[in-house]
Amino acid sequence: MKARQVLVPLAAVVVFLVLWEALVWVMGWPNYKMASPSDLIPAYEKYWSLFLIMGWQTLWRTIVGLLLAVIFGTGLGMVMGFSRTMRDALYPLLVGFNAVPKATVVPIVALMFVGWHDFNTVLIAFMISFFPIAVSVSIGLSTLEPEYRDILRSLGASQAQVFWKIALPKTLPEFFGALKVSVTLAFIGTNLMEIVSPHGRGLGALFDSGKTNSDYPLMFAVLIALAFLGIVLYYIVVALEKIFAGWADRTV
Amino acid sequence: MENLIEIKGVRHSYRTASGPLPVLDGLDVTVPEGGFVAVVGPSGCGKSTLTRLVAGLLIPDEGTVNVHGTRITAPRSNVGMAFQNPVLLEWRTILDNVMLPLEIVPNKLTKAQGEDRARKLLALVGLEGFESKRPSELSGGMKQRASLCRALIHQPEVLILDEPFGALDAFTREDLWQTMHKVKAEEPFTGVLITHDLRESIFLADQVVVLSGRPAKTQFVMDIPDTGLRTLEDLYTPLAAERLNVLRHQIEVAQGRVAA
Structure with a gap:
């Protein structure tokens, strides 16, 4: 990796923080209206152990939800990609399911599985993030040019060989595109549940306690911590994409 | 010479929403071992269906497709395919x-x-x-x-070429024609070439089969008995012009523009 690839985004972050600080200072906003970056440092100092514990809670539940979304979304995408009947049958259901705002589902799930905090948080993270994966995999498979299939089938290849040798690798760029969207969606899902759920844990619960105690810098500090986790997970996906679907990148 | 590929009396229809669509109706093509047959015909006349039959990707409604005397009922590993x-x-x-x-x-x-x-x-x-x-x-x-x-x-055993040079520019195409002759000399194969290009058909093949319009049947067969190395100059001789004229006429008949 070149120095430019690290320094340029880092400089952009610094510029962003300076502008934010300047905006709050120029407007003379009190920290309950808008906390400035300099207000956040004391919040992190005071609650650093909570940030570590809660951050880990949020992170692992998001990742588990995301993994479930990958497994289920890929499976569903395969079913819809290979079978026209299944595609016709499942698409309206899937679109309808996705159209329901998850914020409205959160209280229902929180009540349904009351006390199972880990479970219902993972469930919402999963529910909110599998849709893009299922759609991208199904489109990737159903748009496979027939010649690709014929090349292998004329050699006597089985359906499984066609899938592993051609359909799967050919779908990977679309899959990773969807996964990048799903990563951020899964974070939204986890936090919705953490905030809404009584006696919740994770960064969402920390945010909620900041609200209850009118600790506004803490609330902003949680937002920044969430952004940080989001960036980390996103770049993990980017790294995986480079390894498994780097061939699709034509800009290098 | 033994016939490696034998297509006899093949009829086939595709099932569409508005009923069966006949694409092949009485197709006969034979290719001797080591032979190279070009199949030409109007657009959409079922030429690609023919390649899928030989590859075993499609089983005809009627008639037989034999390779080496064995009836083709499923894909076999003894074909190679190249497409446009x-x-x-x-x-x-x-x-x-x-x-x-x-x-x-x-x-x-x-x-x-x-x-x-x-x-x-x-x-x-x-x-x-x-x-x-x-x-x-x-x-x-x-x-x-x-x-x-x-x-x-x-x-x-069988090389199936479905308009492999169709999307290339004229000069690149001619380069590839010459490459094909070189390849055939080094790596002998029995081939079926689907093409829209009459010059390509008489330059590469030793037999040209003209299919009629849809549903396609074998309408006309021309042998190209030239042996030895063919060069691009051979395409600009009176003999080549005469062959192209005959084929051109057959295509027009197949298109229904002129009477046979």
Whole structure:
């Protein structure tokens, strides 16, 4: 990796923080209206152990939800990609399911599985993030040019060989595109549940306690911590994409 | 010479929403071992259906397709195919693309032997030095050359070419015609070539079959008994002009523009 690839985004972050600080200072906003970056440092100092514990809670539940979304979304995408009947049958259901705002589902799930905090948080993270994966995999498979299939089938290849040798690798760029969207969606899902759920844990619960105690810098500090986790997970996906679907990148 | 491919009285219809659509109706084509037959005909007359029949990807409603005296009822590993779209796998190098059939077809080659053979074929078609490139780094003509190597790597009994040069510019196409002659001399095969290009058909094949309009039947057969090395100059002789005229007329008949 070149120095430019690290320094340029880092400089952009610094510029962003300076502008934010300047905006709050120029407007003379009190920290309950808008906390400035300099207000956040004391919040992190005071609650650093909570940030570590809660951050880990949020992170692992998001990742588990995301993994479930990958497994289920890929499976569903395969079913819809290979079978026209299944595609016709499942698409309206899937679109309808996705159209329901998850914020409205959160209280229902929180009540349904009351006390199972880990479970219902993972469930919402999963529910909110599998849709893009299922759609991208199904489109990737159903748009496979027939010649690709014929090349292998004329050699006597089985359906499984066609899938592993051609359909799967050919779908990977679309899959990773969807996964990048799903990563951020899964974070939204986890936090919705953490905030809404009584006696919740994770960064969402920390945010909620900041609200209850009118600790506004803490609330902003949680937002920044969430952004940080989001960036980390996103770049993990980017790294995986480079390894498994780097061939699709034509800009290098 | 024994007939390697025998297509007799083939009828086939596709099922569509508005009822069956007959595409082939009385198709007869025979290709002797080592022969190279070009099939020409109006657009949409069922030429590609013919390739799918020979490959065993499609079973005809009526009639028989035999290869080596065995009736084709399912795909067999003894065919190689190349299409107008080179369909190379973008995530593999050219060498790995060419070696793909060896991963499917049962064969006695070790990996090293397979690689040697792939390199030899690539050199034969003029792609030496491009083995580790990705398909996206190659021009259209080069991709088609690689696709041809992939079709030949497992030494298929039958090579099926479905308009492989159709999307190339005229000069690249002529280059590839000459490459085909070179390949056939080094790696003898029995071939079926589907094409829209009459010059291509008389330059490459030793028999040209004209199909009628849909539903297609065998309308006309022309033998091209020329032996020895053919050159592009041969396309500009009175004999070539006469052949092209006859074929041109047959195509117009097939299109229904003039009476036979």
